[in-house]
Amino acid sequence: MRPGARLALLLSVPLLWLVVMYLGSIAVMLVSAFWTVNDFTGAVEQTFTFDNIRRLVTEPLFATVALRTILVALGVTVIDAVFAIPMALFMSKVASPRLRLGLLVAVTTPLWASYLVKAYAWRTLVAPNGPIAFITGGNTPGYGLAATVITLAYLWLPYMIIPIYAGFDRVSDSLVEASFDLGASAWRTIRSVALPLVFPAIAAGSIFTFSLTLGDYIAVGIVGGKTQLLANVIYGQLVTANNQPFAAALSLIPLAAIVLYLFAMRRTGALEKV
């Protein structure tokens, strides 16, 4: 077989999947955002209209919820980064190989447990008479936005730690030693040598935590008290109201948020070195 044919054969299936299933479904979603739904039968009518977009912009509810969701996503991302950077640094540069293995297992083990089990565990933890209240003398966040941020930060933490750990691992020890030999302190070495080199890894991790949070509607239902996030509103329009076109229009918000986030990351140069 000729190399060209072999390559075509190798790539055809993944390419087909990417173009047809993945990009195709996004395209259908984009188009259907401009359709409308028949009030009486609930059937989708394929006539072009800007009504959904207009409603998106004019009703303050959607802006409020979108802003809340983006702030939660940023909050989760920042918390995860704050926890993950020192953790990953310790794992790759300080811990003994044995301890490193142990920590890697510890970080990834929660991924074996079901999402729901972990969310419900947090529901018990932050309950008004739960363990956190017991230990802190009643100072539990209770059910609400704070509990949602904490739970999501917990759920997505491994997705932040693993890329940053890999990033630190690629920073050669000789660079660190050179920095020390030139008289830099440990802090200066981290700041001026290690962090710039692992920044793309942090960016990669943050894309996970940011996008996963934007799409989540289950954790907020379990620990969020009465708050709702964008995905709850989309779910409500799609499943409860059976208004697929408007749900598609609403989905443009997280899509735009992710695209903007990726552009912001690109501007920092993070994506070029991944």
Next chain:
Amino acid sequence: MRRMFRTAGAGAAVVFAAALALSGCSSNGTPAAKQAAPPTEKMASSVGSGEGQLNLIAWAGYTEDGSNDKSVDWVHPFETQTGCTVHTTYGATSDDMVQLMRTGQYDGVSASGDATLRLIYAGDVAPVNTSLVPNYKTISSFLKNGNWNSVNGQMYGIPHGWGANLLMYTPSTVSPAPTSWSAVFDDASTYKGKVTAYDSPIYIADAALYLKSSDPSLGITDPYSLTAKQLAAAVALLKKQNASVGEYWSDYTKEVQAFESGTSVVGTTWQVIANLINSDAKVKVETVVPKEGVTGWSDTWMISTKSKHPNCMYKWMNYITSASVNAQVAEWFGEAPSQTLACAKTSDPGFCGTYHATDQKYAAGIHYWTTPTKQCVDGKGNNCTAYSDWVNAWQQIRG
């Protein structure tokens, strides 16, 4: 979202039978005026032999095959009798069920009243020839020709069972005992942060029912037939309630846990949830039928217009409403059976009393979930708000 339950502590409900006499007039029964005509769908004229398969969408607990509890199995006897192998997909919510039915891959569904009209008007379910279902004759008369399961006198399914949405409270915290829904509306701030409510647009009907008696100037007659102005009033009330709500529930386990942990102390519930909490005995709760009356659900087995196994579906509808099977389902699930003869077959002889199964007055006091449509479901005109308006309103309330 309802699941199977053991109905251990069902006794708690009996006390409140008397309260129902106070509970206002009803919205069920024959509609006053002609409803909009749904798409014309073919009705079966005879039932032949089974096609060997049956694909159902059901509430969890309606199609037990012994996999949850070996002694609870009415699916296998059906399969043996009819040769129809049953495949069940559980619907989590009414909306879920509507979505699943739209795929056209199922023969039938156990639809609640907030799904039925949507299914009928979308042409997803066919009218049912009740003469082909012998057990239909002895089904409680107040469940027949309801505005949630029939259109213009034509039944679109076979009633399965029903229950009420009650007011539940923890007497150790909430005292004096509430007798009105004002406990969760106008007086909700008394228990600020510990009030709970059902997380579904259909809950707007509970607010409307309360407004019907607390603010007569609005002129609400049926909680499912609201004009834009009446809906706005209900939304304003629910927005006010939102300030006192700790959390909303849609999953019964969430409410059980919320009451047991004291996160919620007062709110709307189903009898089975109260039974479950009282049988766990961590917290004692009471349920009451408030003086304004209650909303409730009534489930109906409906047949798909695209059914590939209609004979099996007709056999199933007859089987599930037969006295002994209907009694089993009702006791397992914790609801009133639709079949009057079922009351003689329950393992707990007082079961039908507890759930008021044959109590027409109690049943008449319940405003059954029905899908709001533009053409008012009480037949009073066509300037009502539709379910999609309710969904949008509910999202505004949640904020």
